[in-house]
Amino acid sequence: MKLVCPICGKTHDEPVQRCECGEPVEFERFTGEPYIGKSVWERFWDFWPVEPALEFSLGEGDTPLVKSGLGEELGVKLYLKNETVNPTWSFKDRGTFLAMSHALKAGYKTVGTVSTGNMAASVSAYASRFGLKAKILVSESASDEKLKAVSVYGGEVIRVHGDYGRLYFESLKLGERLGVYFMNSDNPFRIEGYKGIAFEIAEEISPDYVLIPTSSGGLFRGIAKGFIELHESGLIDDLPTLIAVQAEGCSPICRAFKEGKAKIERFENPKTIAKAIANPYPPSGNAVLRLMRDFGWSCVSVSDGEILEAQRKLAGEGLFVQPASATGIAALERLDLPRGAKVVSILTGSGLKTLKSAPQGGIKECPLEMLESCLR
Amino acid sequence: MKLVCPICGKTHDEPVQRCECGEPVEFERFTGEPYIGKSVWERFWDFWPVEPALEFSLGEGDTPLVKSGLGEELGVKLYLKNETVNPTWSFKDRGTFLAMSHALKAGYKTVGTVSTGNMAASVSAYASRFGLKAKILVSESASDEKLKAVSVYGGEVIRVHGDYGRLYFESLKLGERLGVYFMNSDNPFRIEGYKGIAFEIAEEISPDYVLIPTSSGGLFRGIAKGFIELHESGLIDDLPTLIAVQAEGCSPICRAFKEGKAKIERFENPKTIAKAIANPYPPSGNAVLRLMRDFGWSCVSVSDGEILEAQRKLAGEGLFVQPASATGIAALERLDLPRGAKVVSILTGSGLKTLKSAPQGGIKECPLEMLESCLR
Known part of the structure; x- marks a missing residue:
C-alpha cells in the first residue's frame, strides 16, 4: 500500500510520516466490503493498512x-x-492501537508521542499492553498532577523545555534516527x-x-x-x-x-x-x-x-x-x-x-435528623 | 413478577425494597432464551423485571x-x-439504567441514592437523562472536589451529617413516604x-x-x-x-x-x-x-x-x-x-x-536541545 501526500500528490513507497514538502502523508484509499464480526477491526478488515494485532486489543472502538x-x-x-x-x-485509542500494531510488526522496541493529554495517556497505556517501551514527550507547562494519568501506565514521561511546536518535528526526525517510532497526532x-x-x-x-x-x-x-x-x-x-x-x-x-x-x-x-x-x-x-x-x-x-x-x-x-x-x-x-x-x-x-475546570455545583448541608425536610 | 426474600423466603407482591425481616428482597428467577440484538438489554430481553427504556439508554453494558x-x-x-x-x-450504570426504567414507568418524578462515589455520579447522570430530579445523599466526609463529578450532571447533592449506615435505611423509609424512589446499592x-x-x-x-x-x-x-x-x-x-x-x-x-x-x-x-x-x-x-x-x-x-x-x-x-x-x-x-x-x-x-491516590511516576526534565540524548 502506497502513501501519498494529500497536498503535493507525491507518492511514497517507504513508510514515511511526512512528505518532503512538509505535509503529512496518508495511505491511498482502501475499498472493500464489510464482514460479520464483534469488533470494528474485524467488520472492516479490508480497510486497515496493517493487520490489527487483536490479541493486544483493549476493546477500543465500537462506542455507543x-x-x-x-x-x-x-x-x-x-x-x-x-x-x-x-x-x-x-478517541485516541483507536489510532494508537493501529499505529502500535504497525510498530510491533515493524520490529520497533520503543515508541513515542508528543502530547500532554489524551494521546499521551493512550500511547503510554498501549505501549505497556504491547510490551513496548514508551517515551512520552510533554510540554514544560504540563502539571505533575495531570501527568499521573500518563505515567501510571509505565511510559517514560519526559518534560521538554523549549518550543512545543518544534518538538513535534524534532521528535519525528530524531525518532527515525534512533529507532523510536513516534505516533504523533497525524501519524498515518x-x-x-x-x-x-x-x-x-x-x-x-x-x-x-x-x-x-x-x-x-x-x-x-x-x-x-x-x-x-x-x-x-x-x-x-x-x-x-x-x-x-x-x-x-x-x-x-x-x-x-x-x-x-x-x-x-x-x-x-x-x-x-x-x-x-x-x-x-x-x-x-x-x-x-x-x-x-x-x-x-x-x-x-x-x-x-x-x-x-x-x-x-x-x-x-x-x-x-x-x-x-x-x-x-x-x-x-x-x-x-x-x-x-x-x-x-x-x-x-x-x-x-x-475535572478541575468542571463547574462546581451547589451542595446542600443537612443534619440526619432533618432529612425529611431536606428531601421535600 | 414476585419479589422474594433470599433469607427468610417470604414473597412480596408489592414492589418493596426490603423484607420485614430487614433483608433485601430480590426478583424471582427468570428463565428465557437469547435473541439477536445490538445491546445486552435486547439480547437477554426475557430476563429483565421491567422493560428497559432503551430510548434513554446511554449505551451502558456491552463492555470488553x-x-x-x-x-x-x-x-x-x-x-x-x-x-x-x-x-x-x-458498573453502576447497568443497575441505574434498569432502576431508572422502573422509576419512570412507575410514575416517580424524583429519584435518590446514598453514595459518595460511582453510584452517586451514575444516578445523577441517568436522572438527568431520563428527565427526573435526583437527590444524592452523600456522607459528611465527601470532599467538594470529589462531588464535582456528581453535581455536574445536575442532581441535587445533599451532604448529610450523621451516621452514614443509618442514612441508608432512613432514605428508603423517607423515600417511600415522600414519593422519592431511592435506588441504593441493593435495590432489586x-x-x-x-x-x-x-x-x-x-x-x-x-x-x-x-x-x-x-x-x-x-x-x-x-x-x-x-x-x-x-x-x-x-x-x-x-x-x-x-x-x-x-x-x-x-x-x-x-x-x-x-x-x-x-x-x-x-x-x-x-x-x-x-x-x-x-x-x-x-x-x-x-x-x-x-x-x-x-x-x-x-x-x-x-x-x-x-x-x-x-x-x-x-x-x-x-x-x-x-x-x-x-x-x-x-x-x-x-x-x-x-x-x-x-x-x-x-x-x-x-x-x-x-487520580489523587494514583502513584506518581517519575518525570524526566529535558531541554529541547538535549532531546537526542534524552531519547537514547
Whole structure:
C-alpha cells in the first residue's frame, strides 16, 4: 500500500510520516466490503493498512451512538458518538492501537508521542499492553498532577523545555534516527484508526452532518477518509457534510478557511478553556483545509462561554465531557442546519480528565435528623 | 413478577425494597432464551423485571472482555471484564439504567441514592437523562472536589451529617413516604441490571472462576443471579465459582464467612485505600453469605499493599482502575487455582475517579536541545 501526500500528490513507497514538502502523508484509499464480526477491526478488515494485532486489543472502538434531545429545539435529529468510553477514555485509542500494531510488526522496541493529554495517556497505556517501551514527550507547562494519568501506565514521561511546536518535528526526525517510532497526532496509521468512527456511524445511520472538534486535524482527516472510502466502496450513497469545530481562542484552521487561504498560519496567543484542541499550528491544518475545499465542507469556531454552556447541556443528557468535546454542540447553535437533518457530534474525551475546570455545583448541608425536610 | 426474600423466603407482591425481616428482597428467577440484538438489554430481553427504556439508554453494558497475560505465571487464563468504559465509567450504570426504567414507568418524578462515589455520579447522570430530579445523599466526609463529578450532571447533592449506615435505611423509609424512589446499592432492579455482566461473559467464554470486588454485595448478587438464571435456562452447562473479594481493612463478609456465621457484623474502624468497597456493614452482606454457602463459593480479603501492586500490574496491561477494582487481581495470587482454569476479574471503575491516590511516576526534565540524548 502506497502513501501519498494529500497536498503535493507525491507518492511514497517507504513508510514515511511526512512528505518532503512538509505535509503529512496518508495511505491511498482502501475499498472493500464489510464482514460479520464483534469488533470494528474485524467488520472492516479490508480497510486497515496493517493487520490489527487483536490479541493486544483493549476493546477500543465500537462506542455507543447516543440519541440526544439537544437537537429538538433546532429541529435536527442529533446523535452523540461517545468516544469517552474507550479504554483510556478518549478517541485516541483507536489510532494508537493501529499505529502500535504497525510498530510491533515493524520490529520497533520503543515508541513515542508528543502530547500532554489524551494521546499521551493512550500511547503510554498501549505501549505497556504491547510490551513496548514508551517515551512520552510533554510540554514544560504540563502539571505533575495531570501527568499521573500518563505515567501510571509505565511510559517514560519526559518534560521538554523549549518550543512545543518544534518538538513535534524534532521528535519525528530524531525518532527515525534512533529507532523510536513516534505516533504523533497525524501519524498515518493513527489517522487510519479513526476511520472506525465513520464506519460505526454508517452502520447505524446515514448522517447529513458530522461535527468534529478539531485541533491537529488528525481526527477530522480520519473520519473524512472513512466516509470517503465507504462511498467509493459503494457502501453508502452520500457523503455527509463534515464540519470542523474550533475554539475561537485558537482557530487557525477556521481563520484560514474564512480568509480563503490554502495554508494555515500560526495562531498567536492561543487562549481557550478547550485545552485539548488548543494547537496553534496544527500539523494537519493544510490537509484539513484541502478536504474542506474539495468537498464543500466547512469550519465553525465557538466561544469559551458557548463551550461551557454546551458542556453543561451534555451533562444534562448524562454525558460528562471535557470542554473540547462540547464544541460540536456549541457549534450546533451557530449553524443553520435544515430541519430534520441527521447530525452526529463527536464526544472526544471524558470530563474526568478535566475535572478541575468542571463547574462546581451547589451542595446542600443537612443534619440526619432533618432529612425529611431536606428531601421535600 | 414476585419479589422474594433470599433469607427468610417470604414473597412480596408489592414492589418493596426490603423484607420485614430487614433483608433485601430480590426478583424471582427468570428463565428465557437469547435473541439477536445490538445491546445486552435486547439480547437477554426475557430476563429483565421491567422493560428497559432503551430510548434513554446511554449505551451502558456491552463492555470488553480483555484477555490478560497477568495469569500466565499462575498458570490460569485470565480475562478482565472492563466496566470502566460504561457511560459514567463504572458498573453502576447497568443497575441505574434498569432502576431508572422502573422509576419512570412507575410514575416517580424524583429519584435518590446514598453514595459518595460511582453510584452517586451514575444516578445523577441517568436522572438527568431520563428527565427526573435526583437527590444524592452523600456522607459528611465527601470532599467538594470529589462531588464535582456528581453535581455536574445536575442532581441535587445533599451532604448529610450523621451516621452514614443509618442514612441508608432512613432514605428508603423517607423515600417511600415522600414519593422519592431511592435506588441504593441493593435495590432489586439495580441487582437485575448487573446480571448483564454474567450474560456477556457467558456469550464469550465459560469461566471457571469469577472474582468480584465486594462492598455492599449488590454486584456479587447480580452476577450470581445472572449465571444461575442462565444455568436454569439451560444456556450454560456449569455454574462458575464466584469469589467475593474484600479489602482486609474492611472485610465484614469475609470475616463472617471464615467464622462460619450466617450474619455479618459491623466492621469497626474500617481502613483501606479501596474506598469504593469500604462499606463496614454491607446491606446485602447476609444475602452474599447465603449464596456462598449454598453454592460452595468463597471470599478472599487482600491487603492495601497487594491492592496497590495489582493496580500497578493492571496499568501495565493498559487498564487504569480505581484501587477497589484491582482487588480481584490481588486475590488471584492468594488463591491456589487449578492450572488452565479460566478466570474473570471484574474491573469495576475507572482510575480517573481516584487520580489523587494514583502513584506518581517519575518525570524526566529535558531541554529541547538535549532531546537526542534524552531519547537514547
